[in-house]
Amino acid sequence: MRMVLRVSFGTMAAVAAWLGPQPALAQDPALLDRGRYLVEVTGACGNCHTPMGPQGPVPGRALAGGMVFDEPPFRAVASNITPDPETGIGRWTDAQLARAIREGIRPDGSLIGPPMPMTLYRGLSDRDVAAMVAYLRTVPPVANAVERSVYRMPLPPSYGPPVTSVAPPADHPVARGEYLVNAVAHCMECHTPMLPNGQNDRSRLGAGGVEFRGPWGVSVARNLTPHESGLGSWTDAQIIRAVTEGLSANGRPLAPPMAFAAYRNMTQQELGDLIAYLRSLAPQP
Incomplete structure (x- = not known):
């Protein structure tokens, strides 16, 4: 038996806030457009998070992670930031994803290390980080499990106090x-x-x-x-x-x-x- 549930927009917003990740169609188009611009243009997230081949970005693997940054203090592997539920950020709530971007803390409490510029991303405005989160929900999910990064240097306990609100x-x-x-x-x-x-x-x-x-x-x-x-x-x-x-x-x-x-x-x-x-x-x- 199929049930049809009719709810008000106010109720939908409340449920969305409680459930966490929601379909992109429920998002503000202007916010999504801003998020696309931040992720794809000025933030250039794919420069690190999209695997590269001899001819440039690997087709069909946008933002799927796997790029290796092997430096004396670390061997960092870019994470999968597509909405894949098993290997990406598909199960993360919006708040958890925003916290990872601005504070460098994953949902399990572990710290994200370099080369993610966490001390700079702390300055992202509330609307811009919301826009990035909204846009990342819309990119095609790619199943791509990446290896863990290895740090040969001590990471700080945190990159600063919790970020509460940042104005534009x-x-x-x-x-x-x-x-x-x-x-x-x-x-x-x-x-x-x-x-x-x-x-x-x-x-x-x-x-x-x-x-x-x-x-x-x-x-x-x-x-x-x-x-x-x-x-x-x-x-x-x-x-x-x-x-x-x-x-x-x-x-x-x-x-x-x-x-x-x-x-x-x-x-x-x-x-x-x-x-x-x-x-x-x-x-x-």
Whole structure:
């Protein structure tokens, strides 16, 4: 016997909050669109969470995890962040997923380690983290069990106190750019020198110098500050070309792991905000 249950929208919202993950059709279209932009473009989550083959991203495996980051302090394996219930985040509640993104804590209480930029993701606004969660519910689930990461360095007890509420940035180019570069695109995670404890040296914000090894060889994160050894002599157009096309000021191709394929879809306003913020940084040699 089939039962048809009719409930009000208010009741549906209450039940959805109690049950946790719900179908994307129940979500706000504007929120989903924002989440897609954050995950696929400025956040470039697939740059780490989508497995790569010789020809680029493996078809049909978007956000399914498995990328390995083998560095002296750790062998980190990107997790499956598709809604697969067995190997991904399908059984996680919205609150658990939001907590994992902003605080680096899984539902079982274990801590997510580097290279996830947890100290920066703590700055994601409430609406943006809700948008990311909503969008991740809509991506095709992929069954892909990945191995556990191994850390040869002590992880902190936490990345800070619980995140309660984060407001969006002030409506000003530099403030919006700071939010974009740090909390969303996490540029400073790669472009700021590291301390021995694995944390960024915030006193040298944007000074570059971090090395990345891969099939391309060794790439070194550029100095993003207005110093003469950084972007001091670059025009706005050259910076935009570097971010969206992967070409240096002199036309030389830039190496991975910069997510040029994602950043090329950034809006003109956000590219302008990014430049405004980078121009505001203290010059670092």
